[in-house]
Amino acid sequence: MLKFDHVSKRYPDAGDALVDVSFHLARGEMAFLTGHSGAGKSTLLKLIAMMETCSRGHVLLDGQNLNRISERQVPYLRRNLGLIFQDYKLLLDRTVFDNVALPLVISGYGHQDIAKRVRAALDKVGLLGKEKKYPLALSGGEQQRVGIARAVVNKPRLILADEPTGNLDPELSAEVMHLFEQFQQVGVSVLIASHDIDLITRMGYRMLVLDHGHLVKG
Numbered sequence: 217m218l219k220f221d222h223v224s225k226r227y228p229d230a231g232d233a234l235v236d237v238s239f240h241l242a243r244g245e246m247a248f249l250t251g252h253s254g255a256g257k258s259t260l261l262k263l264i265a266m267m268e269t270c271s272r273g274h275v276l277l278d279g280q281n282l283n284r285i286s287e288r289q290v291p292y293l294r295r296n297l298g299l300i301f302q303d304y305k306l307l308l309d310r311t312v313f314d315n316v317a318l319p320l321v322i323s324g325y326g327h328q329d330i331a332k333r334v335r336a337a338l339d340k341v342g343l344l345g346k347e348k349k350y351p352l353a354l355s356g357g358e359q360q361r362v363g364i365a366r367a368v369v370n371k372p373r374l375i376l377a378d379e380p381t382g383n384l385d386p387e388l389s390a391e392v393m394h395l396f397e398q399f400q401q402v403g404v405s406v407l408i409a410s411h412d413i414d415l416i417t418r419m420g421y422r423m424l425v426l427d428h429g430h431l432v433k434g
């Protein structure tokens with residue numbers, strides 16, 4: 217479903233962030249991406265999310281070469297991706313319901329369909345009772361679960377998470393990781409950047425390790 221084929225990324229004036237990276241992530245596979253600060257984890261995720269383009273090589277998503285897509289195609293292709301960030305990136309002046317509904321509103325779904333899908337997504341993350349609350353009235357763990365509900369409401373084929381537990385204590389981190397496992401179990405591919413080595417070692421999934429832009433374990 218996702219293939220990196222000899223991918224390098226060089227930022228102007230900043231040197232190589234990724235060097236000749238090749239790996240394959242299968243449909244329904246869950247893997248962790250780890251490595252020191254500045255190793256290239258976020259850059260790798262940004263290439264998949266079409267927020268950056270690679271300097272050399274190819275990134276293939278469901279067989280589609282991301283080097284060859286037009287600006288116009290990006291929003292459509294992004295609908296197959298669920299993006300989750302360390303700082304949640306929620307709209308603080310909107311309710312939980314509205315935050316989760318946002319991708320569906322943008323995609324042009326009707327009101328009834330939106331209500332049904334948002335409730336289903338909130339149910340999956342255990343937040344059905346909180347739809348009228350505002351993000352700041354929730355705990356950090358709950359805010360991240362809103363972020364996850366928003367990421368999965370479009371039923372993406374691939375979930376990308378960048379340090380999703382970076383602001384959470386160990387217990388909440390384990391809960392959030394367990395949610396990702398549940399999506400993987402229903403066939404969604406999941407790639408999670410994390411430097412929480414203890415947690416991800418315990419979980420026992422495949423680990424992609426970056427070191428100064430090189431994939432040293434995959």
Ligand SMILES: Nc1ncnc2c1ncn2[C@@H]1O[C@H](COP(=O)(O)OP(=O)(O)OP(=O)(O)O)[C@@H](O)[C@H]1O
Pocket residue numbers: 227228230232233251252253254255256257258259260411
């Ligand atoms: N937009 C950018 N412009 C220039 N250089 C960048 C940019 N983004 C990242 N870099 C550089 O690319 C390298 C890889 O950064 P990246 O953010 O991908 O690493 P990371 O593994 O995610 O780090 P961290 O764990 O600290 O978030 C670093 O040297 C960083 O300074």
